[in-house]
Amino acid sequence: MTELFGNISPVVILVMIPGLVQMVKSWFAWEGKQAEILTVVIAVLLGVGLQLQEIYASVVGVWFNVGLYSVLFALTAAGYYKMADRFTAKG
DSSP states (O other), X not given: OOOSSOOOOHHHHHHHHHHHHHHHHHHHTOOTHHHHHHHHHHHHHHHHHHHHXXXXXXXXXXXXXXXXXXXXXXXXXXXXXXXXXXXXXXX
């Protein structure tokens, strides 16, 4: 099987965290301490997932990559949609 994107690196996860936090903040209208706690929780979950990917690469690694790339593509699409909406908004 050919890998299209390769393994997830810590850099990709660090870049994803602000996008995930902003998306969840906008869904639930969270500010301040709630958003800070959310950031820590997301970072811990992704960090644990990355470590599990390294330990159990044959099983967990593949699904971790699929899940993270799916979230990354969804965040990218949502970001482009919001950006295009700003540029095309009337008024």
